[in-house]
Amino acid sequence: MSIGATDRNRAPYANHPSRSRGRFYPQAESATRNAFQRDRDRIIHATAFRRLKEKTQVFVAHEGDHYRTRLTHSLEVSQIARTIARVLDVDEDLAEALALAHDLGHPPFGHAGERALAECMTLFGGFDHNAHTLRVITDIERRYAAFPGLNLTWETLEGVVKHNGPLINAATSEDDLPWAIRAYEDWRSLDLNTFAGVEAQIAALADDIAYNNHDIDDGLRAGLLDIDALAELPVVGPIIRDCRARFPEASEAIVTLEAVRDLIGVMVEDVLAETRKRLDAARPESAEAVRQAGLEMVAFSADMVGALAALRSHLFENMYRHYKVNRMMAQAERVIRELFALFLEDPKLLPTSYRLRAGEPGSQELARLVCDYIAGMTDRYALEEHRRLFTVQGYF
Structure with missing residues (x-):
């Protein structure tokens, strides 16, 4: 066994790199990194990962240097996920x-x-976008001579696709799956009628924790949210009031940062408590038992679910649907629609690497190629491409 593949003792329901179901294209083990560490490193080195630095979270990336982008959001999710995984011993x-x-x-x-x-x-x-993530990591990324995509382990592919739960259930069938999932040659192996492993469920909850908290931070920074109004919400309000009491001389900006930090801690502790309760009740003895459990093992408590619903309602009303955000998003949607329509009508305008693979104008083959091209754009590149194609001075 390689150095990197050595498993330390973990909870019985954890996924173990040395017991991975493997990769679609078999590869020799690394001498220094286990299978999941290699997956992480391949993701970090991917072109799609670098592009996240100029992709919108809430505010269009060029609106300000301090707002979250998809990249900084992903890093925050990663930090929270590692913390939860460490405590749960997975x-x-x-x-x-x-x-x-x-x-x-x-x-x-x-x-x-x-x-x-x-x-x-x-x-x-x-x-x-979840289905397209699978397409990115199994086909669109081209960094290796021996195979398309990143050739990640089964556990990572499964977690990417199913981190929000099963895709096939009593109300859905294979025919309802996004085409981008069915485009993956081995999609049936991902057991889309079961839950994902516990690590994927952790990543999903870490995502919720990260965006709820950094949207508060960004919304206050942008002047779209009011801290006094937030102080009236469940869970959030008591934390804000406590921070104000502990730091009476602190600026609103510092109180916000203190409150967000505390709120992340409260949410993490809630997830840990509820998850331990569910694990104690179900007593899964393997990673597969988690997948077959019939419900999420990693979850918020009912009280926290209610508090988060109130927070999300407040954010939607005061931030996500604020007229300034609506104006930015309306412009963004127009850019996407106009680029798509133009390329679908005239594929000769696509960059050479795409044009050589283009189907007939208006065809499904071309539409899916155009979709891949646009989905891979950063905010800045999409705006530049739109300017080049829709303004006379574009190339002059």
Whole structure:
């Protein structure tokens, strides 16, 4: 066994790198890194990961240097996921890899970009950023001579696809799956009717914790949220009031940072308490038992779910639907729609590497190629491409 593949003692329900179901394209083990560590490193070195630095979280990336982007969000998710995985004694490297990979399929301009691209793809199979993440890591990334994609382990592919739960259940079937999942040659092996492993479930909750808290921070920084109004919300309010009492001379900015830090801690502790309760009740003796459990093992308590619903409602009303954000997102959606329509009508305008693979104008083959191209753009590149194609001075 290689040095990197050695498993330390972990909880029985953890995934173990030396027991991985392997990679689609077999590869020799590394002498220094186990299978999940290699997955994490491949994700970090991927072109799609670097592009996250200029992809919108809430605010378009060029709006300010201090707002979160998809990259900084992914790093925050990773930090929280590692903390939870460490305390639960499961595989930190797998949890980290999944946290870093979870947004690789996001198009430019955040959820506005996803809405626009999904609308454009209505007649061609639709668009879903989670499904597109699988497409990115199994096909679109081209960094190796021996295979397309990143050739990640089964556990990482499964976690990317199912971190929000099973994709096939009593109300859905294989026919309802996004085309980007079915485009992966080995998609049936991912057991889409079961839950993901515990590390993927951790990454999903870490995502919730990260975005709820950094959206508060960014919203206050942008002047779209009011700290006094937040102080009236459950869970959030008591923490803000406590920070104000402990630091009466501190500025609002410092109180915000203190409160966000404390709120992350409260949410993490809630997840740990609820997860331990569920694990104690189910007593899974293997990673497979977690997948077959019939419910999430990693979860918030009912009280926290209610508090987060109130917070999300407040954020939607005062931040996500604020007219300034709506204006940015409306412009972003128009950019996506106009680029898609133009390329679908005239594939000669695509860059050479795409044009050589283009199908007939208006065809499904071309639409999916255009979708890949646009989904891979950063905010900045999409705006530049739109300027070049829709303004006379573009190339002059």
